[in-house]
Amino acid sequence: xxxxxxxxxxxxxxxxxxxxxxxxxxxxxxxxxxxxxxxxxxxxxxxxxxxxxxxxxxxxxxxxxxxxxxxxxxxxxxxxxxxxxxxxxxxxxxxxxxxxxxxxxxxxxxxxxxxxxxxxxxxxxxxxxxxxxxxxxxxxxxxxxxxxxxxxxxxxxxxxxxxxxxxxxxxxxxxxxxxxxxxxxxxxxxxxxxxxxxxxxxxxxxxxxxxxxxxxxxxxxxxxxxxxxxxxxxxxxxxxxxxxxxxxxxxxxxxxxxxxxxxxxxxxxxxxxxxxxxxxxxxxxxxxxxxxxxxxxxxxxxxxxxxxxxxxxxxxx
Ligand code: SF4
Ligand code: SF4
Numbered sequence: 680x681x682x683x684x685x686x687x688x689x690x691x692x693x694x695x696x697x698x699x700x701x702x703x704x705x706x707x708x709x710x711x712x713x714x715x716x717x718x719x720x721x722x723x724x725x726x727x728x729x730x731x732x733x734x735x736x737x738x739x740x741x742x743x744x745x746x747x748x749x750x751x752x753x754x755x756x757x758x759x760x761x762x763x764x765x766x767x768x769x770x771x772x773x774x775x776x777x778x779x780x781x782x783x784x785x786x787x788x789x790x791x792x793x794x795x796x797x798x799x800x801x802x803x804x805x806x807x808x809x810x811x812x813x814x815x816x817x818x819x820x821x822x823x824x825x826x827x828x829x830x831x832x833x834x835x836x837x838x839x840x841x842x843x844x845x846x847x848x849x850x851x852x853x854x855x856x857x858x859x860x861x862x863x864x865x866x867x868x869x870x871x872x873x874x875x876x877x878x879x880x881x882x883x884x885x886x887x888x889x890x891x892x893x894x895x896x897x898x899x900x901x902x903x904x905x906x907x908x909x910x911x912x913x914x915x916x917x918x919x920x921x922x923x924x925x926x927x928x929x930x931x932x933x934x935x936x937x938x939x940x941x942x943x944x945x946x947x948x949x950x951x952x953x954x955x956x957x958x959x960x961x962x963x964x965x966x967x968x969x970x971x972x973x974x975x976x977x978x979x980x981x982x983x984x985x986x987x988x989x990x991x992x993x994x995x996x
Contacts, residue, residue, distance in 0.1 A: 680857055680858070680859055681840055681841050681842040681843070681857075681858055681859075681860060681862075682840075682841045682843075682852045682855035682856060682857060682858055683835075683838050683839070683840055683841070683855060683856050683857075683858035684832075684838060684839045684841055684852075684855055685837065685838050686837055686838055686839065689719075689839070690719040693719060693766075693768060694719075696766055696803065696805070696851050697766040697768075699764060700763060700764035700765055700766050700801075700803070701715050701763050701764070701765045701766070702715065702716040702765075702766050702768060703715055703716070703732075703735060703765055703766065703767045703768070704716050704722045704767070704768040704769040705722065705723050705724065705726075705727070705728050705769045706721045706722065706723060707721075707723045710728075710729060711723060711725075711726050711727070711728045711729070712728045712729070712730045713728050713730065713732055713735070713767070713770075716768075722768070722769065724769050724807055724834075725813075726813045726814070727771050727773075727774075727809070727813040727814060727817075727975070729901060729977060729980060729981055730901060731774060731777055731901065731902065731903040731975070731977060732767065732770060732774050732777065732778065732903070733777065733778075733781060733903065733904075733905075733906070735765065735767075735798065735802070736778065736781060736785075736795050736798045736799060736802075737781070737785065737792070737794075737795055737906065737908070737927075739900075739926065739927045740924060740925070740926045740927075741758075741760070741794070741924060741925045741926075742758040742922055742923075742924045743757070743758055743910075743922075743923045743924060743925055744756060744757045744758055744922065744923055745758065745920070745921070745922045746914075746919075746920060746921040746922060746923070747919065747920055748918075748919040748920070749919050749920075758922075760794065762794070762797050762798050762801055763801070764801045764802075764803075765798075765801060765802045765803070766802070766803045766805060767802060767803070767804055767805065768805045768807075769805075769806070769807050770804060770805070770806045770807070770828075771806060771807065771809055771813070771975075772806060772808070772809070772819065772824050772826075772827075772828075772831075772865075772973075773817070773819050773824065773903060773973035773974060773975035774806070774903060774973075774975070775804050775806055775827045775828050776819075776822075776824045776825060776827055776903075776973040777903030777904045777973050777975070778799070778804070778827070779825060779827045779969075780903075780904040780906075780963070780967075780969070780971050780973070781795070781904065781906055782799065783963075783967045783969075784906055785906070786799070803829050803830075803847065803848075804827075804828045804829045804830075805828065805829060805830040805831070805832065805848075806828045806830070806831045806832065807831070807832045807833070807834065808831065808832065808833040808834070808862060808863070808865070809865050810833070810834070810863055810865065811865075811866075812865055812866075812867050812868075814976050814980060815868070815869065815976075816869060816976025816977075816979045816980045816987075817865075817867050817869060817974060817975065817976045818867050818869040818870055818871050818974040818976060818989055819865060819867060819973060819974035819975065820864070820865055820866060820867040820870070820974070821867070821870050821871040821872075821873070821974055822871070822970060822972060822973055822974035823969075823970070824973060824974070826842075826844050827844065828844040828845075828848070829843065829844055829845045829847050829848030829851075830842070830843055830844065830848040830851065830852065831843075831844060831862075833860070833862050833863075835860075840858055840860045840862065841855065842862060867974070869976070869989065870989070870993070871974065871989045871992060871993065872992065872993045874992055874995050876956070876957060876960055876961045876992070877961065879992075879995045880953065880957075882991075882994075882995050882996075884990075884991045884992075884994040884995060885949060885952065885953055885991055886949060887991075888952075888986055888987065888988070888990065888991045889948055889949050889952045889986070891984040891986055892931070892948050892952060892984065892986055893983060893984065894931050894932060894933065894948055894951070895931070895983065896929035896931045896932055897978075897981045897982055897983065898931065898955070898978035898979075898981065898982050898986070899927075899929040899930060899931055899955065899978070900927060900929065900981075901977040901978060901980075901981035902977060902978050903973050903975045903977060904959070904971050904972065904973060905929070905930075907927070907928045907929065907930060907935075908925050908926060908927055908928050909925070909926050909927075909928040910923060910924075910925055911923070911924050911925075911926055930945075930951055930954055930955050930958070931948075931951050931952070931955065933945075933946060933951075935951070952986075952988075955988075956988045956991075956992075958971060959971045959972040960972060960992075
């Protein structure tokens, strides 16, 4: 049993739940993208933003610490970034499942990312159901997504049906009217036929799709779950001051596997393409028991050559 909220009361509801926090939702600018909302009328729930949510949890470029070797007491000064509480409204199930995958890595006991942890703890997730799928590239129905949110809305014309997925979410809708409804499942025309990838490494279908690739990295920068980064050290000419920063990287770049001595492990584009997909659908599953893909279709839609790994896999015999 969920709750119901009249559409006329949406802004009032958002105002209440985002008091003292930044409200992040899809807005139409040059394209549809997640942004901080200044005016509720800017919220646009038609379509899903091509850029994912990950920048709010792991920025594209982030300074980690400054180096000042002239200062005996504090030669390393950590760059502490203040994170305001945030409410994300209008994310899709694929967006929030993307965070679930990032949690596995950045909140692992082994390697916890403090910035990511604080950002996650300060964020409330309010999603909206896709009915119908917002893009022809979506294939999330093939990807076993989980109900991962604090609240989840379903558009019913003049009202929203709301389900809670956490105690925090439940507390926010306690005062709303009860409503009995079965949230419909999404049906995507596009499918990924699941195969045992290990048996298909040499399949010629990989090459046919890969030969169009430009190694531009848009597939990974737009991916809901791609999380690889590089560490950069910059020193000033005095060799005393400098900084270390973290920056998104892409396994589709030739220098991604460059190591000391100039050796590049994946020099050709084909093994780089295969690595991206094996990481998504095999290596991550071996480590965390789930795919590292949510079926959001962003990597296909953003690619200048519309390279589609689902078509490669679906062709395997
Ligand atoms: S976006 Fe397309 S062209 Fe660019 S690296 Fe990815 S697959 Fe290749
Ligand atoms: S690999 Fe493609 S479909 Fe899968 S999560 Fe990344 S962008 Fe979405």
